[in-house]
Amino acid sequence: MIPQRQILWNVPPLALDLLYALTALSAAWITFWFVRRSRLWARGSAATDQLGWRAGLARLIAYLVSHRKFASDRYAWWMHLLIFWGFVALLIATALVAIQHHGNVVFLTGRTYLLFSLGADLGGLAFSVGIGMALWRRRSQAALGRLLPSPSTTMVLWLLLSIAVSGFALEAARIARDFPPFEVWSPVGWVLALGFELVGLSGETAVPVHRALWLFHAALVVGFFVVIPATVLRHIVTAAYSVARPAGRPGLLHEPSLPVIGPADLAHFRRFDLLQADACLSCGLCAQACPAQAAGKPLSPRSVMLSLRRHLDEPRTPFTSHVADDALWSCTACSACDLACPVNIHIFEKIVALRRGRVAVGELPEPAAEALEATAQKFNPFGKANSSRMEWASGLTVPVAGDGEPVELLYWVGCAGAFDPAGREVTRAMIRILNHLKVSYRVLGCSERCSGDPARRLGEEGLWRELAQVNQRQFAKHRVQTVLTHCPHCLHAFKNEYTAIGPMPRVLHHSQWLRERIADGTLKLRAAGTEKLTFHDPCYLGRVNDETEAPRHVLGAMYNGRRVEMPLSGKQSFCCGGGGGQIWLDVKGRDRIETIRARQVEETGAQTVATGCPFCRVMLEAGRGSLDSGKGNWRVKDIAELVVENLVTSEVR
């Protein structure tokens, strides 16, 4: 007996015609929905970067093969991998059947048929198991609050499971008619067919059952097509497009193509941003990673995306009716959500787009308005006279760049480094190191202005651009070759965002520069005492700028073997709570972000927590102070301060 089967056996021709007609109608409906939706997406501004199809396809395939963005959640990784590859196997099987049936070619025969049967069965099994896992997670995680109750998603999952199960039942009924021995290569169908036989559904009695099951299965498949656009299934198209585009750097902002002078509108988003609203799976990974949510603040990154989608559904209602102001101003700009999103949605950029709308109409929290006003008038968000920028240098020899003097190494002090008392200590430590190493460097003194990073993250794009242009002119005037900064926010602005305006010199974080000095042997450090140390990765150094090694390398030179890691470290670091303008804002939650981080430090048992950001330093100190009495017996130091403590010389102590 040659292993093969009659395609579409026992299917009434009228039913088949009806299936094709309904499938065509479904395809028309899907096309209609996406065309109508794309008109709404098109109300956004065009992206400056274009998607190269070849590169996009390669990215998509690499993504689908590895499912790498799910790696942080193994359950989700297995679940989606099984669903996706099971679905692909079933899709291929259906396509092969259709080709054989309509192409009048018989290739599903003999060994090919056996492999086809086995592959289709295993694909269906994987798909069923994946859907089962999804249903289980929906049930278990809904209770934990990670997944929002969504009847439509639950319905879709049951629909998919029904399609898979009815497909197996259909196969079983076909096998149960005469049990051809080669059908053991359809193991699931064979086992079910044995079950059918046990209840008396074998031989000719299986024929009407098979026909009924085929009709039921076909109806479910048509139902699947119909619900694609209106449910989470639309992500098959939108999420595929989202991951096909370059993932981009978390936290990176793009300049809006139109100046924002009114409340947020679809035109204030990029088309791609609007499409991503439809790509959101509502999986809650972003919410799980969000420090504001962990502190019980009103922000949920997922809600922002769902609100954006609601706005697409009802474009006439203002955004303010979808996203509460408190939620918008709770964001710390840490971009943990961007990194966590399995389909590469940059949620923070959407939050900033909404903030821009609020800033444009002057409706922003008073501390944020004061910080922006101060930045606009005094060129620093601390509201201090810019002429007092060099007060930190009292008692130190600090060379200030002369008018038009070429500068090989510019040490960028930054606003926190110039005005904040703790930040000044970091600056003074850096100056001691630079002077100790007899490096030729300059500072800009009172010509330095805010990098504009806080303004941009608060939604004041125009002020950011204005400051960026002034600072770039300064760099050009002094023909700066390298900018050295201890502030990761300035680093990010210069390295990744100023480049959209004009060319920039090389930009280094002080940890990177110190690593280079250790490597070239100019910086010699002695081992610190016996204390344990942990490192808090600043979001804009680790997560955003991929630099997690340089600070550890420098610390390793002093604390070798005594450095302990917090569970949330490196690119997964937990925010200090001071980014995105939060150092000035203070939206109330049930807890404080800096306190949560301080507790995480406390759990390591370290006596010192090092960091590489003046804002993190302030916030960690605040968090330490907020711990219960008896706790917080550790100190917060910047890398530069620890280097000064452990320089192999006594003259700079």
Added chain:
Amino acid sequence: MKVFVQVWCEIDPTLNVRIDRQTSQPVAEPGDQLRRASLLGRAGVAAAAKLRPASLTAFALGAGHADALRYALAAGATRAIELTTDGPDGEAFAPAALADWFAAQAADLLIADRLAGLIAARLGWSHLAGLEDLQAESSRLRALRVLGRGDRERVSARLPAAVRLQSDSRAPYVSRARLEAVAAQPIERIVLPAAPALPAIGPVQINRPRARVSQTPAPAAGSASDRLQALMGGNKSSVNAGPRAAKTAATPDQLAEEFVRYLLHHGLLPIGKR
């Protein structure tokens, strides 16, 4: 409703400023920005914009206030006017000419600094000072008057009126994008006749300085100075809320002190004129 709001640029009071000996001009330290759009003027524009008037005109007395006028346009003003005089410095305004100009504009509400009292006196308009939370209803203006130390009273006045806001009124932030959007909008320049001679502030008023809006006396505030501060714009405004209390009798010394401060406030004494 036609609203006029005075705006101006001022020296940032939080900076260290010195006078250049050569030019006799104020100079800021390197790195600082000497002037800023007055916060009180900006608060005035914001308060006026909240009234949703048919036209909101921002004006500045003299040249050098273009930045403040641009702020006003960005914050919702429909016109920006730079008033100058045909005198040598363009800034010695004749009170009569200013008052005539406002009368000719058929303004319903003028929000200004010290100018408000002068115009109210000249034109017989209602005058209130130390206000916040302005609201216009038909032909009346309602507002909260700040008495100091957290005390406030509700006041109302018949329109047209000339008012001064509370000096620490917060000016809402105006984004750079909005400023850029109005950068090309024209600033009208209107030349008024200059005052013939000093003092430019005008003659001592013979008539009652401002129109009164009610016969009900205002309640006493926490102290005489608070009361004085609150009543700079008028001592017969109607009071619709707040604890009612009989007016306390002041001593002759207190009355004299109040009178002198009143004259100083309106620039009617040569000393202490700002």
